[in-house]
Amino acid sequence: MxxxxxxxxxxxxxxxxxxxxxxxxxxxxxxxxxxxxxxxxxxxPKKLKVASLSLADIADKYLRSLVYGKSPEATYQWYKGRLRDFISRHLELQAADLKPYQVQEWADENPNHAKATKRNKIRSVKRCLCWTVEQGYLDRNPIASLSAPSAEPKDQIISPEQFEQLIDLAPDQNLVSLLRIVWETGCRPQECLMVTADHVDLANSRWVFRPPEAKGNAMPRIVYLTDTARTITEEQMAQFSAGPLFRNSQAKPWNKDSVGCACDRIRVRLGKEMLEKEGFQPSRQEIEDMASSLADYRMSKGKRIQKTIAELNCEAKRKFIQRRARLLVPSFSLYTLRHTWATNALKRGVDALTVAILMGHKDPSTLARVYQHLSHNPEHLLLQACRASGCNIPSKLH
The missing domain is CATH 3.30.160 (Double Stranded RNA Binding Domain)
Incomplete structure (x- = not known):
């Protein structure tokens, strides 16, 4: 020694x-x-020489810290997927040689990626390197000067009429219960996916998550239940006394991917209904163009089977209609319902601090940043201005 x-x-x-x-x-x-x-x-802490520490070493250390720090599994997977994708392109690169343009090129490599996707790519690498400097493994962050794109404003909301239309197209009651619970409470998507009977406090009509389970791990997260939300919770508890309360038709717990697919199917159904009302039918040329982009074989029991022309055309027509249907209906998710809940609460006059508490925000200023689209609603601001001045509310706002 x-x-x-x-x-x-x-x-x-x-x-x-x-x-x-x-x-x-x-x-x-x-x-x-x-x-x-x-x-x-x-x-x-002992500092390692920058030249002797590879990007792969950094990523491994950071991911292990998430495990040891008992970060949520979703957080670990979020970083793991992005960091591994970046490291796979620079397996031999040392930390001292990393340049901002290499991260930027990786973030911009797919022109079809949304702005939020590019932002999250850069954030994942920057956070990993910041942690490494904080722990003393590196003396400096080689990409400290790289800035991530600003977050896109969340301005999509769903009207009550649109929500009921989506509910009518849901395939079963399991999905309806999941959508309604977020619509009624404004809870985070991960909260309704992880809630169990142990989190339910029916005496006070709420869900209570302990700090280790809550976002930020700093304080308990409490979700208050309306009468509708309480009824849904009681129904789910009667079915599932152990494990997650909200499950799909196969009694398997929902996850972000299965929920995303379910919401997309509703979107396609709604788009198809709109196309049917218009009497839309793809042209022969559109079907042929779509067919040319599809694989001309299918797999069956590990064997490749050549598709017939009729099979190709049928598949092409189905996918072309799905693509056109998606163009008619904006995408939505559980977060869209949460965002709608917050927007409606603010419009109904609930003060920002109370809304922030009900949503579980640690910093109430988050509302000002995320929900600044209300500044573009002249009726809402006119109403608030009248209330602030103590004057009569204009008749057009009644």
């Missing part, structure tokens, strides 16, 4: 020194001050 380095006095220079990892550190001429500096130096 290596000996712990100790300070020593050099008479020729009348100063104290200590040698750590082959490097001499000048501690000063005053012994008490020198030892204080020595203890501070030895208490710092």
């Amino acid at each position: 290596a000996r712990r380095p100790q300070p020593w006095y050099r008479k020729s220079r009348r100063a104290w020194y200590v040698t750590v990892d082959g490097v001499q550190h000048h501690l000063g001429s005053d012994k008490p001050a020198a030892y204080e500096l020595y203890y501070k130096l030895m208490g710092q």
Whole structure:
């Protein structure tokens, strides 16, 4: 076992020194001050040379820290997928050689990716490197100057009429219950996916998540239930006394992917209904163009089977109509319902602090940033201006 380095006095220079990892550190001429500096130096985490630390090493260390820190599984997977995708392109790259343009090119490689996707790519790598510097593994962050695109404003809301239309197209009651619980409470999508009977406090009509389970791990998260939400919760508890309350038709817990697919199917159904009302039918040329982009074979029991022309055309027509249907209906998700809940609450006069608490925001200023689209609603602001001034509300706002 290596000996712990100790300070020593050099008479020729009348100063104290200590040698750590082959490097001499000048501690000063005053012994008490020198030892204080020595203890501070030895208490710092050992720094690895930047040149000897690869990007793969950094990613592994950061992902392990998420596991040891008991971060939610969704958080771990969020970083894992993005970091592995980036590292796979730079397996031999050392941290000292990383340049901002390499991260930027990776984020911009797919022109079809949304602005939010590019933003999240850059954020994942930057956060990993910031953590490495915080822990003392690196002296500097080589991409500190790289800025991520600003978040896109969340301005899509769903009217009550549109929501009921979506509910009518839901394939079963399991999905209806999931959509309604978010519509009624404004809870985070991950909260309704993870809630169990143990989280339910029926006496106070609420769900209670302990700090380790809540976003930020700092304080409990409480979701208050309306009468409709309470009824849905009781119905789910009667079915599933253990494990997640909300499940699909196969009694399997919902996850973000299955919910996303279910919402997309509703979107396609609604789009198809609109196309049918218009009497739309794809032309022969459109079907042929779509067919040319499809694989001309299908797999059956591990064998490739050539598709017939009729099969190709049938598949092409179906996919062309699906694509056209998606163009007619904006995409929506559970987060869209949460966003709609917050927007409606603010419009109904609930103060921003209360809305922030009900939504579980740690910082109420988040509302000002995320829901600034209300500034483009002249009727809403006119109503608030009248209330602030104590004057009569214009008749057109009644």
